[in-house]
Structures are given as C-alpha cells and as structure tokens.
Amino acid sequence: MVNETPAPYRLPDVRTGNGYDVHRLVPGDFVTLCGVEIPHDQRLDGHSDADVGLHALTDALLATCAAGDIGDHFPPSDPQWRGAASDMFLAHAVTIVREAGGVIMNVDVTLIAEEPKIGPHRLEMRQSLARILGISVDRCSVKATTNETIGFIGRREGIAAIATATVVLGEPA
Numbered sequence: 014m015v016n017e018t019p020a021p022y023r024l025p026d027v028r029t030g031n032g033y034d035v036h037r038l039v040p041g042d043f044v045t046l047c048g049v050e051i052p053h054d055q056r057l058d059g060h061s062d063a064d065v066g067l068h069a070l071t072d073a074l075l076a077t078c079a080a081g082d083i084g085d086h087f088p089p090s091d092p093q094w095r096g097a098a099s100d101m102f103l104a105h106a107v108t109i110v111r112e113a114g115g116v117i118m119n120v121d122v123t124l125i126a127e128e129p130k131i132g133p134h135r136l137e138m139r140q141s142l143a144r145i146l147g148i149s150v151d152r153c154s155v156k157a158t159t160n161e162t163i164g165f166i167g168r169r170e171g172i173a174a175i176a177t178a179t180v181v182l183g184e185p186a
C-alpha cells in the first residue's frame with residue numbers, strides 16, 4: 014500500500030464502498046434478506062439464495078479494497094453456487110478485507126421492497142450481519158423503504174438493496 018505522507022501527518026486510510034443488487038420475486042414461501050428467512054407468499058429468484066441484502070453488502074465490502082464484484086469471485090455460471098447461502102459470499106469478502114489489513118468500521122444496508130414488512134425483522138438482520146462480519150451490532154445498520162408502488166419494485170416483481178461499507182486499511186496481514 015502506498016501512503017507517502019510523513020508519519021506525524023499520516024491520515025487513516027479510510028475506504029468506502031457501495032453495492033447494489035436486485036432479484037426477481039416469484040411465487041414461493043419465504044424470502045431471505047440479510048440472512049434472515051421471512052415468511053412471504055413469494056421468494057427471491059436467483060442462482061444462490063438470492064439474498065439481495067447480503068449480495069449488495071458483499072459488493073460494498075469488496076469495493077473498499079477495489080477487489081472487483083461478487084460475480085468475479087462467484088461466477089453465476091459456476092454450478093457449485095446453485096442455492097448457496099449468501100453468508101458465504103459475504104464471509105469471503107470479509108476475508109479479503111482482513112487480508113488487506115482492513116478493519117470494518119460500519120455497514121449500512123437499505124432494502125427496497127413493497128413487501129414483506131422489514132421492521133419486525135430488522136434487529137435479527139442486524140445481528141445476522143454482525144455475526145458474519147465479526148463486528149458489533151451497533152456498527153450494522155439495516156434500513157428499509159418501499160418504492161411507493163412505482164415500477165418493478167412497486168409491482169412486487171422484485172426486491173432491491175443498496176449497501177455501504179466503511180473500512181480502515183492498515184498494513185496488509
């Protein structure tokens with residue numbers, strides 16, 4: 014890592030990454046969001062468990078190290094990721110950050126869905142993120158909004174997620 018500022022004036026190497034994901038809703042029994050299964054009359058369709066929250070956050074974490082995106086690390090064309098639980102993708106991103114000498118400071122996930130209601134599951138989602146990331150729950154934010162019935166999200170055709178992660182990089186491990 015290049016940090017040529019003289020030591021007394023050296024600033025923390027603070028990195029921010031963002032991520033976005035969307036998956037289609039199809040008839041089903043539950044959706045998995047931020048690692049939490051929520052009973053619903055639809056499910057998210059995708060190669061893995063289609064957890065948009067964890068996918069967006071995986072991209073955000075990878076971005077703090079400019080380490081590409083989730084598709085680079087887990088190609089959808091690879092059959093071994095079929096039906097995979099997405100906490101594995103996020104844990105892989107955590108490993109990459111750690112190997113770069115990074116410490117995860119906080120993460121923030123916004124889920125965009127008409128249904129199901131996220132509020133009753135928010136704390137469990139934050140706890141799920143904290144467990145996977147190995148940081149405290151107070152550093153894991155989960156928010157939700159509807160799309161005001163507009164567009165594909167409004168028509169309940171899909172759920173989207175936006176995520177932000179902040180990492181402080183030190184010396185590589």
Ligand code: MG
Pocket residue numbers: 034035036059063064065068
């Ligand atoms: Mg995805």
